[in-house]
Amino acid sequence: MTKKDCHAPVQAGIGLRLPHLAEVVATRPAAGWFEIHPENFLANPHASELLVQLAERYPISVHTVGVSIGSACGVDRDHLLRVRALIDRIDPFLVSGHLAWSTHKGEYLNDLLPLPYNEETLRLVARHVDEVQDGLGRPYLIENPSSYIGIATSTMNEVEFLGELVRRTGCRLLCDVSNVHVSGHNLGYDPYAYLDGLPAGAIDELHLGGFTAEDDEANPGAQVLVDTHGQQIAEPVWDLYAHAVRRFGLKSTLIEWDNDIPALDAILSEADKADAVAAATLIPERRHAVAR
Amino acid sequence: MPSLAEFQASVRGAIIDGDSKPLIPILMGGRDPEKRLAIHQRHYEASLVRALVGKFPAVNWLVGSPFLTDSARAFIRRQPPSAPCIAEYGEDFPAFLAGRPDAVRMPWLRWVGGLEWHLGHAVLAIGQAPLAPETLAAVEAERLPDIVFHLQPGLRYLAAPWPVDDLVKLFLAEAAPERYALEAQNVFLEIRGERGAFEISRLQPGVFAFRKWIAAGQSIGIAAEKAIEADPLFDPGPALAALLADRLATEIVEGAP
Numbered sequence: 001m002t003k004k005d006c007h008a009p010v011q012a013g014i015g016l017r018l019p020h021l022a023e024v025v026a027t028r029p030a031a032g033w034f035e036i037h038p039e040n041f042l043a044n045p046h047a048s049e050l051l052v053q054l055a056e057r058y059p060i061s062v063h064t065v066g067v068s069i070g071s072a073c074g075v076d077r078d079h080l081l082r083v084r085a086l087i088d089r090i091d092p093f094l095v096s097g098h099l100a101w102s103t104h105k106g107e108y109l110n111d112l113l114p115l116p117y118n119e120e121t122l123r124l125v126a127r128h129v130d131e132v133q134d135g136l137g138r139p140y141l142i143e144n145p146s147s148y149i150g151i152a153t154s155t156m157n158e159v160e161f162l163g164e165l166v167r168r169t170g171c172r173l174l175c176d177v178s179n180v181h182v183s184g185h186n187l188g189y190d191p192y193a194y195l196d197g198l199p200a201g202a203i204d205e206l207h208l209g210g211f212t213a214e215d216d217e218a219n220p221g222a223q224v225l226v227d228t229h230g231q232q233i234a235e236p237v238w239d240l241y242a243h244a245v246r247r248f249g250l251k252s253t254l255i256e257w258d259n260d261i262p263a264l265d266a267i268l269s270e271a272d273k274a275d276a277v278a279a280a281t282l283i284p285e286r287r288h289a290v291a292r
Numbered sequence: 293m294p295s296l297a298e299f300q301a302s303v304r305g306a307i308i309d310g311d312s313k314p315l316i317p318i319l320m321g322g323r324d325p326e327k328r329l330a331i332h333q334r335h336y337e338a339s340l341v342r343a344l345v346g347k348f349p350a351v352n353w354l355v356g357s358p359f360l361t362d363s364a365r366a367f368i369r370r371q372p373p374s375a376p377c378i379a380e381y382g383e384d385f386p387a388f389l390a391g392r393p394d395a396v397r398m399p400w401l402r403w404v405g406g407l408e409w410h411l412g413h414a415v416l417a418i419g420q421a422p423l424a425p426e427t428l429a430a431v432e433a434e435r436l437p438d439i440v441f442h443l444q445p446g447l448r449y450l451a452a453p454w455p456v457d458d459l460v461k462l463f464l465a466e467a468a469p470e471r472y473a474l475e476a477q478n479v480f481l482e483i484r485g486e487r488g489a490f491e492i493s494r495l496q497p498g499v500f501a502f503r504k505w506i507a508a509g510q511s512i513g514i515a516a517e518k519a520i521e522a523d524p525l526f527d528p529g530p531a532l533a534a535l536l537a538d539r540l541a542t543e544i545v546e547g548a549p
Contacts, residue, residue, distance in 0.1 A: 043379040045418045045445070046487045066376020072297035079376055104304040108373040111335050113303055116318075120296050148328040150320035153293050186328070187321060217330070218322025226331060 008093050008204070009033045009059050012253040012274035014267045015229075016054075018047060023264055025050050031268060032275075033059035033093070035254050038083045039066045048086065055090035061205065061252065062092040066108065069128045069142070070101035070115045080135040087136060094205055094252065096141035096174045097132070099125070099162065116151040117161040122168070129169045141204055143174040146211075146227035147183040158183075159197035166202045173198065175248065176207035177241045178233065178256075182225040195244055203248040208233050208241060208274060209256035230259035233270060241274065242281040250278055294318070303329075307336045308369055340368040343378045344385055348408050350463040351389070355398065363389050379416075383409055400474060403452035404459055407481065407492075410448035411460070414485025417446030422539035431547065437513025440546035441506055446485040447540060449504040455479050457492045484540075498526030503535065511546070 011032030016024060018040055024031075034054065041048045054060070066079055087095060100112035115121050132140045142165065144158060156164070162173060175198060184191035210231035216224035233241075233255070241253075255270040294302065294314075302314040310333070312326050319325035344364040345352060352360050367388050373381040386405025395401050423441070431439060455477045462468065480500035482493045495503070501522040505515035516528040535541055 039376045039378070043377045043413075044416045046416050049418055049487075068376075072295075072300050076375070082377075101300060102376065104300050106374055107304065107308070108376050109304065109307055109336055110339050110373060110376075110378065111307070111332050113300075113307075113332060116296065116299060124296060148321060148331045149325050151299070152318040152320055153299065216322060217327035218324045220323075222322070224322075224328065224331070 009252055010250045010278075012255060012271035012278075013059070013061065014255045014271050015063075015257060017258060017261055018044075019261055020264050020267075021047055021050055025053060028057065029264060029268060031058065032271065033061060033252065035061040035063050035256075037065050038062055038086050039064070041086060042082045048089070052089050055092075060090050060092045061094040061096070061254065062087055062090070063143075063254075064095070064097040065112070066102060067097045067132060068101050068103040068108075069097055069132060070099065070113075070121065070125055071103045071128075072101075072124065073103065073105050075128050075131055075135075076103055077135070080132065084136050087138070094141060094174075095136055095138055096143055096205060098143045098145055099158075099165075100145045112145055114145065114147055114149055114151060117154040117156045117158060119155065122161060122164055126165060126168045129165065129171045133169075133171070139172050141172045141174040143176050143207065144179050145183070146176070146179040148186050148224060148226075150187050157189075159194055163197070163199050166199050171202075172204045173202045174205040174207060175203050175244060176209070177244050178207065178209045178211060178237050179227060181234075181237050181240050182211050182227050185225045191240055192243055195240070195247055198248075200248050203251060206241070206244055206248070206251050206253040207256055208237060208253060208270070209258075210234070228259055229256045233273075238273070238277055242277055245278045245281045250282060253278065303332075307333050308372055337365060337368065340373070340378070340381070341365055344368070344382050347382055347412050348385070348405055350408050350460050351386075351401065351405050353463050354404065354459065355401065359392075359394060360389075363392050366392075385409075400452075400454035400456055400459070403450070403454050403456040407450055407452070407456050407460055407483070410450055410483045411485065411490055411492075414446045414448050414483045415488050415490050417444070417486055419444055419446060419486040420542040423536065423541040423543055425536055427544065428536065431544075435547055437511060437516070438547040439512045439544055440509060441512075441535075441541040442543045442545050443503075443507045443540050444484065444486070444542060446490075447503075447507055448483040448485075449500060449507060450481045450483065451500065451504075452479050452481065453477075457481055457494065460492070496523065496526075498523030499531050499534070502526065502528070502531045503540070506535070506541075 009032045013033035014031055016034040016036050041051055098112045102109050180191045180194050209229040210233055211225045212228040213223045214226055216222045253274050255267055257267050306312040306315055306329055312329055316326055321328040341364040345360055367385055386402045389405055390402035453476055480495045480497055482495050484491055498519040502515045502519035505518045519526040
């Protein structure tokens with residue numbers, strides 16, 4: 001596929017991390033598209049130069065990890081300007097970030113931290129979504145987080161929060177299917193009901209990533225799922241992905257692998273599997289539609 | 293009910309200072325949700341320690357992983373990142389390392405770390421087209437001292453009281469001699485990097501000062517004065533010619549003909 005073929009590819013793509021950058025430039029693998037974290041490129045002119053070359057050939061999705069849209073102290077405008085400058089060079093087909101926060105009064109906590117879901121947070125995040133979309137000059141997709149704790153000051157659940165955010169701002173959503181599975185396990189909700197509750201018309205991208213099961217010190221004898229992006233996608237997540245495809249249709253789907261990064265072929269194989277799962281999910285539905 | 297700002301201040305305190313008490317009444321998740329918060333605390337520490345240690349491989353080789361890792365843990369609590377580009381985080385870490393109690397017997401540590409910091413950033417640069425010599429030839433002689441250059445973005449300058457370039461070269465060559473006597477010696481280093489490659493050169497004190505001040509945005513005249521302070525025998529003419537011959541200048545930003 002070349003960039004001109006499609007601006008929102010439905011073939012699965014993979015996260016492009018710096019250890020694979022030179023190989024991808026040299027070998028031009030048959031990937032549907034690449035996702036990058038701008039924070040890995042903003043201080044790296046050499047990598048940015050290579051990325052600009054790739055963007056001539058592949059569709060690119062930009063997934064911010066440092067915009068901190070939920071910070072009570074505001075969005076880091078300097079960072080936003082730097083992201084905008086990169087975006088203007090590579091013209092991605094999507095730009096996204098997390099329903100989370102990372103920055104507190106000039107300190108960057110290098111994690112995607114949880115938010116209480118209530119009216120105060122909703123007003124703040126909605127304001128920041130507008131600010132970010134204005135700053136970037138394009139839509140900004142919001143991704144559901146992976147969660148380990150709930151916050152008692154929440155007055156609505158995450159699905160209600162995201163739905164209201166879409167209603168107030170018109171923003172689009174990125175549904176991380178693995179995060180739904182992880183959070184559902186950790187906080188005790190039904191991941192299928194979660195997907196069914198999201199506003200289907202607002203979903204523009206899906207994510208899949210590996211997680212790690214650890215002993216849950218909060219619940220001795222049980223396990224907590226940690227969103228490590230360090231291994232293959234688990235079988236229950238593939239099943240949930242099939243449900244997401246049935247509910248949202250075929251969307252640009254990303255394989256995330258950020259830790260213990262394997263050979264490029266291993267990640268591309270996961271992308272092939274995502275394509276196969278989506279195809280197997282949709283073909284019976286198409287047959288059914290034709291029969292009707 | 294805490295405001296969002298109060299909540300986030302408490303989470304910050306839990307992650308960086310290890311004080312979870314204000315959050316306990318409002319956390320949910322299992323029978324002991326404070327333990328779930330520890331997942332975020334561990335991620336903060338592990339991700340930044342990994343990033344810092346990865347930037348100083350020669351220091352790690354010289355001092356050992358336990359010392360460097362413990363120091364990194366202390367550093368991230370003392371001085372959290374201020375921005376999301378973690379590649380830019382850690383410039384002050386070599387000085388912090390040098391202030392650790394165990395560092396007294398390693399007075400060269402700060403300078404090895406400083407050299408690694410510069411190397412790590414120089415190699416990310418993209419070389420630019422050098423200034424054509426005829427561009428400078430068109431400048432009237434009396435205006436030459438007012439010229440301000442831009443130099444190649446992958447240039448860094450480091451003066452050190454120890455021959456730390458030798459230590460880094462030993463590390464890169466993976467050649468650890470059974471005994472190595474490091475003796476104090478002032479070295480004036482130019483690090484030039486571009487697209488993943490780099491070289492380290494030793495300069496004379498006057499040439500070092502001249503190039504360092506030009507790199508800092510000073511005019512040729514001021515840089516020459518600083519160079520003569522560093523070395524009374526410094527001759528600006530040949531130094532300027534060498535700067536151009538080495539293709540270090542990329543454009544004239546002030547005083548162009």
